[in-house]
Amino acid sequence: TWAEAGGGKLLQWGRIATTANQDLGTTYTFTDLTDLSIDFTPVSASSQLWITGHPYFRMTGSTTYYGFCRLRIQHDGSTVHEEQHVYKGYAQGGVATGIVAHSGLVPIFGYVTSTGSTSQRTIKLQAHNENNSNSALVMGPYTGMSFLTIMEIG
Numbered sequence: 431t432w433a434e435a436g437g438g439k440l441l442q443w444g445r446i447a448t449t450a451n452q453d454l455g456t457t458y459t460f461t462d463l464t465d466l467s468i469d470f471t472p473v474s475a476s477s478q479l480w481i482t483g484h485p486y487f488r489m490t491g492s493t494t495y496y497g498f499c500r501l502r503i504q505h506d507g508s509t510v511h512e513e514q515h516v517y518k519g520y521a522q523g524g525v526a527t528g529i530v531a532h533s534g535l536v537p538i539f540g541y542v543t544s545t546g547s548t549s550q551r552t553i554k555l556q557a558h559n560e561n562n563s564n565s566a567l568v569m570g571p572y573t574g575m576s577f578l579t580i581m582e583i584g
Contacts, residue, residue, distance in 0.1 A: 486574030
């Protein structure tokens with residue numbers, strides 16, 4: 431059961447969803463994703479936060495780069511989790527023989543082991559494109575919906 435596995439009680443849940451468009455094609459350092467930030471106030475100083483992000487992106491490669499992005503979750507200015515996503519949909523023979531294209535949700539997950547206080551904090555998603563690739567990276571194309579969810583577990 432959940433209790434036998436050490437699971438706690440869901441104390442609070444926060445969510446935001448957006449269809450905002452944001453062009454990150456020439457963004458090579460982390461930047462906040464439009465409308466994917468939540469001001470969150472924990473109800474317990476000893477609880478844990480489980481954070482999930484699902485931004486909807488269109489990634490298109492060039493003749494020299496794969497479709498690529500880096501995502502991270504920020505919790506009050508500190509990185510909770512960071513990862514790279516690469517989509518290789520090009521033709522056989524190497525990168526220069528085709529173009530990469532991917533549209534869809536790109537998941538990222540993270541957790542905070544202790545909230546430490548009941549002070550309000552900002553939790554947000556950030557992203558950037560490959561350095562100098564100039565490949566297309568657009569959040570929210572074709573009215574794709576992006577999500578950020580926070581669960582506080584006691």
